[in-house]
Amino acid sequence: MAQLASFKIPVIDNEPMRSYAPDTADRKGLEAALAKMQSELPFEVPAVINGKPVKSGDLQPQPMPHDHANNLCTYHASTPETVQAAIDGALAAKSAWEDMPWADRAAIFLKAADLVTGKYRFELMAATMLGQGKNAWQAEIDAAAELGDFFRFSVKYVEELYQQQPPRNSPGVWNRTEFRPLEGFVLAVTPFNFTAIGGNLVGAPAIVGNVCVWKPSPMGTYSSYLVHKILLEAGLPPSVVQFVPGSPPEIVKQCIDHRAFAGLHFTGSTQVFRSLWKQIANNLDIYKGYPRIVGETGGKNFHLYHPTADTSSGVIQAIRAAFEYSGQKCSALSRIYVPRSLWEGSFRDTLAAESNKVTVGPCTSFEYFTGPVIGKPAFDRIKSVIAQAKAEGGEILAGGECDDSKGYFIKPTVIVTKDPKSVTMVQEIFGPVLTVYVYEDADFEATCELIDTTTEYGLTGSIFANDRAALKVAAHKLRNAAGNFYINDKCTGAVVGQQPFGGARASGTNDKSGSMSIFYRFTSARSIKENFVEPTEFHYPSNLL
The missing domain is CATH 3.40.605.10 (Aldehyde Dehydrogenase; Chain A, domain 1)
Structure with missing residues (x-):
């Protein structure tokens, strides 16, 4: 066999993303x-x-x-x-x-x-x-x-x-x-x-x-x-x-x-x-x-918003994280925690308005933001979870409609709950369902502890704040709640070579x-x-x- 050198591989970098814009x-x-x-x-x-x-x-x-x-x-x-x-x-x-x-x-x-x-x-x-x-x-x-x-x-x-x-060798070894x-x-x-x-x-x-x-x-x-x-x-x-x-x-x-x-x-x-x-x-x-x-x-992934978070960016990040690919990512956003000051300011109305803009349709038509869920068992399960959330007193802020006549389409759904341990705050759904819990501004640290103990999962999560001290507190208190933790960014989208992916606990x-x-x-x-x-x-x- 020929003697082989210890070759050096080519330079490796991430594959550039293509846009698929019209007429390209x-x-x-x-x-x-x-x-x-x-x-x-x-x-x-x-x-x-x-x-x-x-x-x-x-x-x-x-x-x-x-x-x-x-x-x-x-x-x-x-x-x-x-x-x-x-x-x-x-x-x-x-x-x-x-x-x-x-x-x-x-x-x-x-x-x-x-x-x-x-x-x-x-x-x-x-x-x-x-x-x-x-x-x-x-x-x-x-x-x-x-x-x-x-x-x-x-x-x-x-x-x-x-x-x-091994970094060391004894003489003669x-x-x-x-x-x-x-x-x-x-x-x-x-x-x-x-x-x-x-x-x-x-x-x-x-x-x-x-x-x-x-x-x-x-x-x-x-x-x-x-x-x-x-x-x-x-x-x-x-x-x-x-x-x-x-x-x-x-x-x-x-x-x-x-x-x-x-x-x-x-x-x-x-x-x-x-x-x-x-x-x-x-x-x-x-x-x-x-x-x-x-x-x-699995995961029950979260966004936590501090009173100093930017509402516009926070809403956009939530919609992408929750509703891209109809929420069928292990890392998809499922629960968000919003302080009352932001919620009663413009967060609620902005989230409702932007969620209602999300278009749903077949993948063969390029204009749709998201598509179907994967099959009938998933469709039936997600539909039943939405119905259960309604029965438990959850408010449907956006979406909620389901149609399986041709494809398995579920309108991206936003639920507002007063119970931080309601079914859609705890159970993994793996579909386009986002649940909001509004906390009192003074309870930021207690909300960190609530997030950490509400579910058995520990996959992804995000903190949004312009207060560095708040970021530090959340990063510490939530250190075991997510294997991939994001600061002022959505909880999805880990890139090979940049954010190694995986979670602990039940994830x-x-x-x-x-x-x-x-x-x-x-x-x-x-x-x-x-x-x-x-x-x-x-x-x-x-x-x-």
Whole structure:
């Protein structure tokens, strides 16, 4: 084998965002991709095992949330035999993949990033828009920019990880650390709401030499299938990531019941994550080691406004954080705390007026600010929560209307409550519902404590103030209430390489995707000491007389 230098990767930076303004080449390119995709659907998606399509014949639909009578794709649900073949194939490929030189692994992910942001940009965005209900801007953030960023910054962070070496060597000794992949396979269980998260949940373990079984969300199957296709085109060996759509409980159980199960990379609901953790704990006696469990789950994210906050900016930030992508982001704003002086000044009227301006419609029409919720179960659940809030005495300040006749559309809804522990202040909704609690100006510090103790979550939150002392107080009192904390900015929009993302408490293991931290979780370090000087006797100097 040729002697390889310790190569330096290219300079890594965030993918520039494109505007998709009228009459631009980008708008025309995306419109063409949408038209082409709509003329060809529904697509047929197989499982992909060792790079080969596997069709079970058990076809399941992925309806389009803006037009639920039509499917973006139908996918072949994986059988137990298919899942077993996926595990066997991944384990068979493990040795060659982890032994591949780092420069070659890095090159695969750098090429994948260029394919995402170049050749497949519009197709991947179109799949995300039609299948997951995102508008053009949200699809650009997700399927183009963030996914490209995840792949590129993964290369940067792993290069830095491998450079973490012991700082001291005794005379005649060379100490070094090897970052091995886990011993077995990693199961990636990915959500519908971000195409980029799907790519990262398999990409992060794979880039450090792990093999993966990928279980995509049924509501995000087609875009995930395209990401898998891109990874293969970039040169990923076909057995390193196995693509197994189908029934989540059955596929996941088969994987975590396997002796070679070595890790879980999960984004989804808190309840499911807790259940999986318990199942894994009950299986500890069958595993070779202790599986790594990495998860990002729910949130009940907040904005806190101090009496010195700017009303106009605060309202705009709230609307974007709460209603972009119909509130279907893990980080989406769900509860706000406003001092009475601001509320009775202009905050109430401004929030109502601006919320009522938010347009809702299909992703294929570029003028709409937000689109549908993902499916009927989500629609029914959110609708019932709004009805429950009304029954409990909540005031509907804006929105509240729901229509599922063609797509699953819910008008962005603002509820005012007098009970800081009412259902919509405590329960995760994952939809376009924002609840306001008005506090007395003198109770700012007590409100910080209220925010900290009201829910079990700890994902994102923001403080708005022009008083530096107030910012300091809130930052301290809320230090455990949010893994991503924002000052005079909305609680959504973490950027890879800038704001490592993740929360603690019931929101997950806070392993910070988009940073070097996540890669420690999918490696198992080996310390190596090499001695160059032969000893001549076994006595200690203190034994001599």
